[in-house]
Amino acid sequence: VIATLTVLGWMMVSSGFGEALALGIAVLVVACPCALGLATPMAVMVGTGRGAELGVLFKQADVFERVKKVDTVMFDKTGTLTSGAMEFRAFHTSIDQHRFLQLVASAENGVSHPIGMAIVNEADRREIELLPLTHLNNHPGLGVEAEVDFTRIWIGTSELMAKQDFTMPEIYPTVAASLEQTGSTVFFAGWYGEVKGLIAVGDRIRPESSRAVSALADLGIDAVMVTGDTYRVALSVAEAIGIDEVRAGVRPGEKADEVSTLQNAGLTVAFVGDGINDAPALTQADIGMAVGAGSDIAIESGDIVLANSNPVTVVTAVDLARRIHMTIKQNLGWAFVYNTAAIPLAVIGFLSPPIAAGAMALSSVSVVLNSLRLIRFGRGTENAR
Structure with a gap:
């Protein structure tokens, strides 16, 4: 519409149809939304590519x-x-240490969990022979229930022990609190109605x-x-x-x-x-x-x-996500400014078709170059990471 009005307007004030048509074509060229079309996809493409390089x-x-x-x-x-790789740190028990670790490690041998693996690895390090596991029931967020050597064993939080009405020796909460202050995770183990001991595992920061x-x-x-x-x-x-x-x-x-x-x-x-x-x-x-x-x-x-x-x-x-978003806004802003400024200039005859084509290309190139700046995101800090 603007191009048509431009042709008609210049036919009225210029010497010929050819000149008016050329200015109308210039309007069509600068009005091409090429830069707008490239603004978002170019920034996303370059940014996501750089993101893939950075993991x-x-x-x-x-x-x-x-x-x-x-x-x-x-x-x-x-x-x-x-790290997620638990390590065995300590244990306290009121019964024979070998028997305690043997029963607990045998119960945990059926659990696919870093904590269970840490206990089993400790038993293996001490060359403790594990016993057959005949029953296993997981209590999410609390612990596990298992049967080993005809003994029903409960391993987990103090809450799990309380739910089973297990007697808790007075020393265990004090020992547990001391271990927890060092960043260790403490679990209790009990059977026959009593908490028999506790185990502390840790996870490196x-x-x-x-x-x-x-x-x-x-x-x-x-x-x-x-x-x-x-x-x-x-x-x-x-x-x-x-x-x-x-x-x-x-x-x-x-x-x-x-x-x-x-x-x-x-x-x-x-x-x-x-x-x-x-x-x-x-x-x-x-x-x-x-x-x-x-x-x-x-x-x-x-x-x-x-x-x-x-x-x-x-x-x-x-x-990086914030930089990509900012680059998209910059691209859209530049494309908007370009069209807002170039179309009026073309209408009043300041831009010929060749100059309009060059300006349109320059606008698209500017968007591409601005997007390519994302390739440099994080340069110099990759080794630090």
């Missing part, structure tokens, strides 16, 4: 807009802020965790830790990392509720996890970040997949 996979196109609003990142402790929390703070994002451990254990880990807010004693199925609580407080939450139990929380969160080394269900539930378990990759994902 970050963006699964959805709208994730960049949503990440920009994130002000809180909730980390699942085990396997994310810590990833050396990058404190750096990740500090970098998120620099981006204006608060870190929250959620764990099924007791508050004493959680606080020990959180203080070492630099996290102020801790949600402890959270059962696997309750993590999504913790995310929802933060959202109801007006926060925009990203959740980082790797296990099957993290899937509901990953789905509930505004942004779900699944660690690639984790379960398939967690990866499927996440909006962003992190190729490695380094928590600094979380910072990379947030920062």
